Amino acid sequence: EDQVTQSPEALRLQEGESSSLNCSYTVSGLRGLFWYRQDPGKGPEFLFTLYSAGEEKEKERLKATLTKKESFLHITAPKPEDSATYLCAVATGGSQGNLIFGKGTKLSVKP
Amino acid sequence: EAQVTQNPRYLITVTGKKLTVTCSQNMNHEYMSWYRQDPGLGLRQIYYSMNVEVTDKGDVPEGYKVSRKEKRNFPLILESPSPNQTSLYFCASSVFQGGRNQPQHFGDGTRLSIL
Numbered sequence: 001e002d003q004v005t006q007s008p009e010a011l012r013l014q015e016g017e018s019s020s021l022n023c024s025y026t027v028s029g030l031r032g033l034f035w036y037r038q039d040p041g042k043g044p045e046f047l048f049t050l051y052s053a054g055e056e057k058e059k060e061r062l063k064a065t066l067t068k069k070e071s072f073l074h075i076t077a078p079k080p081e082d083s084a085t086y087l088c089a090v091a092t093g094g095s096q097g098n099l100i101f102g103k104g105t106k107l108s109v110k111p
Numbered sequence: 112e113a114q115v116t117q118n119p120r121y122l123i124t125v126t127g128k129k130l131t132v133t134c135s136q137n138m139n140h141e142y143m144s145w146y147r148q149d150p151g152l153g154l155r156q157i158y159y160s161m162n163v164e165v166t167d168k169g170d171v172p173e174g175y176k177v178s179r180k181e182k183r184n185f186p187l188i189l190e191s192p193s194p195n196q197t198s199l200y201f202c203a204s205s206v207f208q209g210g211r212n213q214p215q216h217f218g219d220g221t222r223l224s225i226l
Contacts, residue, residue: 032212043115043201043217044154051211087154091212097142097161098169099212103153 002027002092006102013109016077021105023088024070031091033071035064038085038104047073047086078109113138117202117218124192125226132187132221134202142207143185144169144215145177147198154201160185161207192225199223 007022025033032051036044048057050066057064061082063074073086088102115136124130136143144159146169156169160179174196176188185204189196199222203215 034212034214036217041220043203043219044215046214046216049214089154097144097159097167097212099144099156099159099215100170101146101154101156103151 002090002100004088004090004100004102006086006088006105008105009103010106011108013075013078013107015079015109015111018074018076018078020075021073021086021107022070023073023102025088025090025100026069027090027092027100029092033066034089034091034099035071035073036087036089038087044087075107078107080109080111083107083109113216115202115204115216115218117200117221119221120219121222123224123226126193127191130189130192130223132189132200132202132223134185134187134218135183136185136202136204136216137183138204138206138216139182140204140206140216141182142213142215143179143202143204145175145185145187146201146203147171147196148201148220149198157187157200189223192223194225197223197225 004025035047038044048064053068085104085106087104141162145157146154155171158177160166202218205213205215
């Protein structure tokens with residue numbers, strides 16, 4: 001059965017304290033892995049797409065990496081405005097349109 | 112402005128009363144999808160559509176119907192809503208190029224309460 005698991009469920013950081021969020025997946029063929037950010041009361045907002053193991057993408061304080069079994073979202077020197085829930089989603093090989101989301105990591109960054 | 116628009120944003124209704132949540136996108140996207148989001152369960156896909164007149168079930172399709180008669184619209188229909196369909200619903204759209212899934216644009220959500 002296809003599965004996407006995110007850890008930790010919640011993460012509290014001090015401003016400037018770098019850390020990583022994990023997304024591990026077991027799917028029958030990977031058509032793409034996506035990271036989204038979701039603020040309370042809003043729809044998810046796209047951050048990164050990764051398609052192949054070894055691929056990396058970077059944007060401001062965020063960097064996403066991909067291996068054959070997991071993806072990491074690294075946050076360097078976070079600021080309070082980075083506080084949000086971060087979602088990982090996987091497009092599986094079984095059906096082109098099927099997307100499976102992890103349950104998310106809720107990040108809080110304190111000043 | 113590129114956007115996905117859902118209506119209504121909030122709805123309180125009663126068991127068994129048919130309802131439709133509309134979704135419209137202005138980006139000429141081929142792919143559209145509906146999700147529900149519940150505490151502790153995350154986002155789960157209900158139905159998706161690869162193009163006009165092409166729809167398929169996601170992971171939790173029971174109790175829902177969809178149609179895709181035009182490229183821009185993808186309504187979600189609850190023929191006989193029940194309390195377990197109380198949830199936050201999101202519509203999303205994306206292009207679909209070269210066999211690769213592309214990032215989705217999400218609407219702002221519809222909060223449904225079924226009493």
